[in-house]
Amino acid sequence: MLRLFSTDDISVLAQNVLGTSESDTLCLDPMDAVKLEHPVISRVQGDSANSHCLIIHWALDINLGMMCELGYRARHGQAWRQVLVLVNDWLREQSLCQLSGGTEYRVRLRCTILGSMGHWSDWSPESSGQTSESPPVGIPDVWWHFENSDQDGKKYIRLFWKELKQSEVNGRIRGYRVSHRWEAQSSHTELTLCNTTNRTCRIPAPTGSGNICITAYNRAGESPAAELGLKTLHHRAFALLSPSVSITPINEHSLQIKWSAPRAPVTGYVVEWFEISEGVTCDINWKKESADSISSVLQENIKPMKRYAISIHPLHSKGLGIPVSTEAYSKQGAPLIGPEVSGDHIWESKAEVIWEEIPINKRQGFIRNYTIFYSDKTGPIRYIVSNALERRYTLTGLLADTDYQVQVMATTDAGGTNGSVMNLTTKKSEDGDMGTILASLCTLFLFLMSLQLLMCFIRRNVMTGNLWPKIPDPANSSLSSWIPETRHQDCKCSEGAPDSIVSSFTLLERGSDKNTAFAIKSMHLVGEEKMTSMNDDGKRPSDGECLHCLSETPACLVHTLYHNVSGGSQYASVLHYKGQKTPPPFFLRSDSTQALLHDLTPSPKPFENPWFSKSAENDSELSQDISLSDVIVGEEAIWKNFPLLWGLVSEHSGDTMVTPTASFH
Structure with missing residues (x-):
């Protein structure tokens, strides 16, 4: 035990079997040790x-x-x-x-x-x-974006600010307040627009003059306000920076960006960056740089193999300049997945393949190119390198009816990753060529049909004449207005004669098994014939009435049927009334569309009238011409009822009457 405030001598003695040894003496003051x-x-x-x-x-x-x-x-x-x-x-x-x-x-x-x-x-x-809290002493560092609302169409301002330094907080920050402060001479009071604990806020863009103020507060009070002038915020952006921007990765968690100094003076720069991700909203990171800076190092929230959008905003005393933007990775890697490939069109000797774009979150780098590998079961593996902008390619030189395997690899600066394997089989024939040929033939056929229809339309009059020949209309004949000198009044009918006189003309009939020039229908056939006739009271006379004159009164109307074809169809009826002085012949058209002359037989001579026919035994005799003089047997009153026949009779008899000729239009 040493005593304080005294001096002591101290030495060390060492001893063993060989002897004893003592050190030098040390004079020691205990207070010093x-x-x-x-x-x-x-x-x-x-x-x-x-x-x-x-x-x-x-x-x-x-x-x-x-x-x-x-x-x-x-x-x-x-x-x-x-x-x-x-x-x-x-x-x-x-x-x-x-x-x-x-x-x-x-x-x-x-x-x-x-x-x-x-x-x-x-x-x-x-x-x-x-320590006890006191009002914060730091001024918040503020940045903003303009946003348009899709719902009400109004313009909004998105404000961002950074936390105060720890030495500036003077306690614990309880929140942030955004307000609209009017100018000092204004009578308006300060209006609070937002009060939040977050470091961002979206407010309607104020109008008028004044400033937008952002302050941080704790229990002891508020910090000095960061002010944004409304006139500066609404000033239109203008170009200041050159578009040349370069980015260099420093390490996995930092990037260096450089830009060219603008010609116009600036008050500073704001460098903004955020991670590009599909379906995920990422926070915006930003920092301010001085007016003389031409580079900046980004270290906040930088991760490897993540794509970042980087923008440089020049600040001007009158407003904000147009930003210059780019994208970058701090470190690239091979894609996490390969492209999903599928066949779009497959032919006999070629096939078009397409592949899906890899999501940004799984690219891990910039896609530089795509490599398409394809092969059949027996041949070697062939490949084609395609640029990164195209996501489809047509493979050519393939064998028909052959199975192929296709795979696409996406490549970045750090490597490539293969996608799924697709199996496809080429076709046996070119369906596309057959389709082209059929389409050409159909087009040609439609063209020819259209041309044919056009020709038919142009020559429709000729076609109509050939397909539907015109049948002469007796109403347009010159005989319709011709009146013979001897009129029908000369015919004195008995009291039982009908009021109307109807002459029914039908086509001449030439039998296939008998050579009969003329035939008079039997009373039975005459009764079955459809005739159009009218009497004075509007009634159609019966068959018996029509045949009355033929059977009982020889001086009255003789009903005969004039046929030329088998089956006989009525052509027209000529009507006139008894007691009419100048009865114009009236023709009723038949519904029949059959031609007047079905069989091209020679017309009779002017002095001939084939009228009567004999039995089948005398066909050879009846085939010869029959003279009108042989037919007329003294019954001139009967023939006067038929103007045309009466004219022929008169000409044959040597009278001075001129025989009328009929013309059809």
Whole structure:
């Protein structure tokens, strides 16, 4: 045991079986070699009178002048700071100032005897304490975007701001407030637009003058406001930067971007970047650079094998310039999946394959090209390299009716990944060529049909004449207006004669098995013939009435049927009325469409009238011409009822009457 405040001689004696040895004597003052025990911190608390100070309470059982060293750091800080403290009495309380308000600190303490060459004691266990809060002293760093609403069509402003530095918070931030402050001379009061704990806010774009103000607040008060002038916000963007921008990866978590300085003066730049992802909304990262900067290092939220959209916004005193944008990876990798391939069109000797685009989240780099591998079961594997812009390719030179396997590989700067395998079979024949031939034939057929229809339309009169020949209309004949000199009044009919006289003319009939020039129908056939006749009271006479004159009164109307074809069809009827002075012949057209002359037989001569026919036994005799003089047997009154026949009779008899000729139109 050494005694303090005295001098002692100290030596060391060493002894073994071989002998004893003693060291030199050392004169030692115990105060120069003593090491005190470490102090104990009992409490750390904030100073209510000063928000930037801490009061530390500690204890050490020694009544000597001591020199202590006080170490402190913020709770989330790494570096320790030391402060020397002189202790001349028993008071074990020490104030630590020049700290941030509302901040938690870690504190430790060690001591040594004042004025001695002794050693420092060990550090005391750490204790924590927090200073009193005070209003934040930092100004929020703000950025914004204009947005248009799809629902109401109004314009909105999306505001972004960064957290204050820890030394500027002076406590714990409780929230952020966005307000519209009018100019000082205005009578309008400040209007709060948004109050949130987030670091972004979307507000309707205010109109008029004034500023948009953003402040951070804690329990002690608000920070100074970041102001955005409304006139500056609404100023139209203009081009300032050159479009040349280069990006260089520094490591997996940082990128360096460089740009050319614009000719026009600027007040600064805002560099903005965010991760490009399908179906996921990513936060926007941004930082401000000074006006003389031409590069920036991006380190916040940068991950390898993720694509980022990067934009540089020049700031001007009157507004915001048009940004220059690009995309980049800090590190690229091979795609996580390959393209899904499918066959679009397959022919005999070629096939078109298409493949799906790889999602951005799984590309892990820029797709530089695609490689198409294909082969049959026996042949070698062939490949074709396609550029990255096309996602379809037509394979040519394939064998007909052959199975092929097709696979597509997507390649980035770091490597490639194969996609799925597709099996396809080429066709036996070119359906496309057959389809083209059929289409050509159909087109040619339609063209010819159209041409034929056009020709038929142009020559419709000729076609109509050939297909539907015109049948002469007796109503248009010159005989319709010809009146013979001897009229029908000469015919004196008996009292039983009908009021109307009807002459029925039908086509001449030439039998196939008998050579009969003329035939008079029997009474039975005459009764069955459809005739169109009318009497004075509008009634059609019966067959018996029509035959009355033929059977009983020879001077009256003789009904005969004039046939030329088998089956006999009625052609026309001529009507006139008894007692009419100049009865114009009236022709009723038949419904028959049969030609007047079915068989081209020679017409009779003017002096001939084939009228009677004999039995089949006398066909050879009846085939010769019959003279009108042989027919007329003295019954001139009968023939006067038939003007045409009467004219022939008169000409044959040598009279001066001129025989009329009929013409049809």
